Amino acid sequence: MRVLFASSEVFPLIKTGGLADVSGALPAALAAAGTDIRLLMPGYPVAMDGVTGKRRVADLGDSLGVGSPASLVSGKMPGTNLPVWLIDCPALYDRPGGPYQDASGADHADNHMRFGLLSRVAAQLSCEDSPLKWRAQVLHANDWQTGLAAAYLHHWGPRERAGTVFSIHNIAYQGLFPKKVVAPLGFDWSLFGMDGFEFWDQLSFLKSGLVFSDKIATVSRRYAKEIQAAPFGCGMEGVLAHRHADLCGILNGADYAVWNTATDPCLAQRFATADMVAGKAANKAALQSELGLVLDPEAPLLIIVSRLNDLKGMDLVPAVLPAILRLGGQLAVLGTGDAALEASFRAAALQSPGQVAARIGYSEELAHRLMAGGDMLVMPSRFEPCGLTQLYAFRYGTVPVAHAVGGLADTVVDAGYDSLLNGTATGFLFEHTNPGAFQWSLERAIDLFRRKEDWRRLQGAAAAGDFGWDRSAECYQDLYQSVLPHHDGKTRRPV
Numbered sequence: 001m002r003v004l005f006a007s008s009e010v011f012p013l014i015k016t017g018g019l020a021d022v023s024g025a026l027p028a029a030l031a032a033a034g035t036d037i038r039l040l041m042p043g044y045p046v047a048m049d050g051v052t053g054k055r056r057v058a059d060l061g062d063s064l065g066v067g068s069p070a071s072l073v074s075g076k077m078p079g080t081n082l083p084v085w086l087i088d089c090p091a092l093y094d095r096p097g098g099p100y101q102d103a104s105g106a107d108h109a110d111n112h113m114r115f116g117l118l119s120r121v122a123a124q125l126s127c128e129d130s131p132l133k134w135r136a137q138v139l140h141a142n143d144w145q146t147g148l149a150a151a152y153l154h155h156w157g158p159r160e161r162a163g164t165v166f167s168i169h170n171i172a173y174q175g176l177f178p179k180k181v182v183a184p185l186g187f188d189w190s191l192f193g194m195d196g197f198e199f200w201d202q203l204s205f206l207k208s209g210l211v212f213s214d215k216i217a218t219v220s221r222r223y224a225k226e227i228q229a230a231p232f233g234c235g236m237e238g239v240l241a242h243r244h245a246d247l248c249g250i251l252n253g254a255d256y257a258v259w260n261t262a263t264d265p266c267l268a269q270r271f272a273t274a275d276m277v278a279g280k281a282a283n284k285a286a287l288q289s290e291l292g293l294v295l296d297p298e299a300p301l302l303i304i305v306s307r308l309n310d311l312k313g314m315d316l317v318p319a320v321l322p323a324i325l326r327l328g329g330q331l332a333v334l335g336t337g338d339a340a341l342e343a344s345f346r347a348a349a350l351q352s353p354g355q356v357a358a359r360i361g362y363s364e365e366l367a368h369r370l371m372a373g374g375d376m377l378v379m380p381s382r383f384e385p386c387g388l389t390q391l392y393a394f395r396y397g398t399v400p401v402a403h404a405v406g407g408l409a410d411t412v413v414d415a416g417y418d419s420l421l422n423g424t425a426t427g428f429l430f431e432h433t434n435p436g437a438f439q440w441s442l443e444r445a446i447d448l449f450r451r452k453e454d455w456r457r458l459q460g461a462a463a464a465g466d467f468g469w470d471r472s473a474e475c476y477q478d479l480y481q482s483v484l485p486h487h488d489g490k491t492r493r494p495v
């Protein structure tokens with residue numbers, strides 16, 4: 001089966017969050033399972049530099065009239081044989097800053113064009129207009145940045161086209177633009193209505209993906225249910241409830257080639273799962289010393305590796321911090337995000353040196369060391385479509401304390417009476433989004449941390465869990481199968 005996987009970020013080429021991890025690992029797992037899969041992404045300079053064996057394979061012209069022609073560059077993901085196509089369009093992608101924002105943190109003013117082109121090329125490679133011999137039978141588009149692809153296919157009405165799957169990684173990010181972008185993107189007004197990509201008189205890339213794709217996937221079963229109602233649906237609950245027969249939840253996986261304590265090059269000391277106790281002790285001591293925390297093996301070390309915003313529940317942390325400190329805990333934070341939250345974590349570190357450390361920034365290496373040296377991973381997310389860090393934490397013997405939503409509820413087994421007795425507990429969950437409930441779960445965690453044998457059992461169960469990508473890849477293969485055009489792609493699809 002030929003699948004085109006379109007995404008705006010792919011690890012290790014470029015990453016702002018979990019979407020990149022998924023786009024790096026899932027296609028590799030699908031390829032290993034026999035799928036003929038190609039990645040498509042924007043030709044950001046770091047991505048162009050990162051791929052191997054680059055060659056130009058097609059001219060794409062200046063279809064959106066941005067003033068410079070685009071071309072398709074083919075390459076391989078670093079260190080693998082996985083094919084990736086980059087859209088080389090310097091006018092849109094060759095600039096400083098991140099994929100969505102400039103260096104000052106403001107959205108790029110032409111994001112609709114940057115991701116309009118990504119969507120358009122994805123559509124082109126999925127129908128008879130493709131300039132390549134290889135033609136997708138299935139287009140798997142991810143998040144709002146690729147949401148217009150299915151709309152282009154609908155609009156063009158090609159004789160043959162790929163089946164389309166649209167994945168929601170986070171419905172809170174919707175790609176909403178003023179309606180004046182409709183014509184520049186190459187559409188007429190026929191799709192700008194309630195049944196199309198119009199959303200409160202604006203153009204929504206995300207809604208386009210939801211409305212025009214054959215199937216919709218999201219990254220956990222719980223989240224698939226949650227988003228069919230407010231407030232989780234973020235305004236899209238009606239559309240999703242309407243399409244619920246075509247909506248499914250497939251849990252993300254963890255890339256154990258990257259997250260493996262025995263081979264991790266970032267760790268102070270690598271260790272096998274069987275040597276968890278000694279391995280974690282060594283990494284904890286190294287981490288405490290790296291971060292300027294008091295060197296104390298008995299102090300529960302809580303870690304945060306996260307975007308710092310309210311969706312991640314980070315505003316609840318300052319409220320519970322006094323309790324953590326009172327109970328002798330330490331807190332180490334790695335993240336970037338809202339300026340006020342960044343400032344508040346910096347201030348907490350200044351106020352309690354030796355007990356609180358804040359690293360405001362992005363560091364893949366430190367993230368790995370935190371996972372290895374920490375005792376508990378704090379995830380009070382208000383919404384969490386899947387969450388990947390808790391999966392990494394499991395393997396690294398760091399126990400999640402998390403809000404029972406989305407993928408967190410689907411992956412963490414709360415340490416209750418039964419689950420502790422039968423050895424299935426892997427973390428701590430709290431149900432209500434308030435500091436009191438959050439604090440209670442932290443207190444339970446810190447209490448259990450002091451009961452060494454119970455704690456080791458919990459760590460052991462967490463580390464033994466298998467959240468590898470193979471199982472999810474199988475589910476995606478079934479999903480792809482369900483949207484395949486009948487009879488070797490010759491049947492005209494209703495558009």
Ligand code: ADP
Nearest residue numbers: 017018306334335361362363364367387388389
């Ligand atoms: P989301 O995609 O919503 O941010 P996920 O848990 O799915 O949440 O994925 C977050 C990914 O980004 C993980 O790989 C995590 O380790 C990483 N990450 C988040 N913030 C940082 C940071 N400041 N430094 C390094 N890695 C980070």
Ligand code: GLC
Nearest residue numbers: 018019169170385386387388
């Ligand atoms: C999003 C979600 C996160 C999920 C990730 C990958 O960024 O916020 O929960 O794990 O996408 O699917």
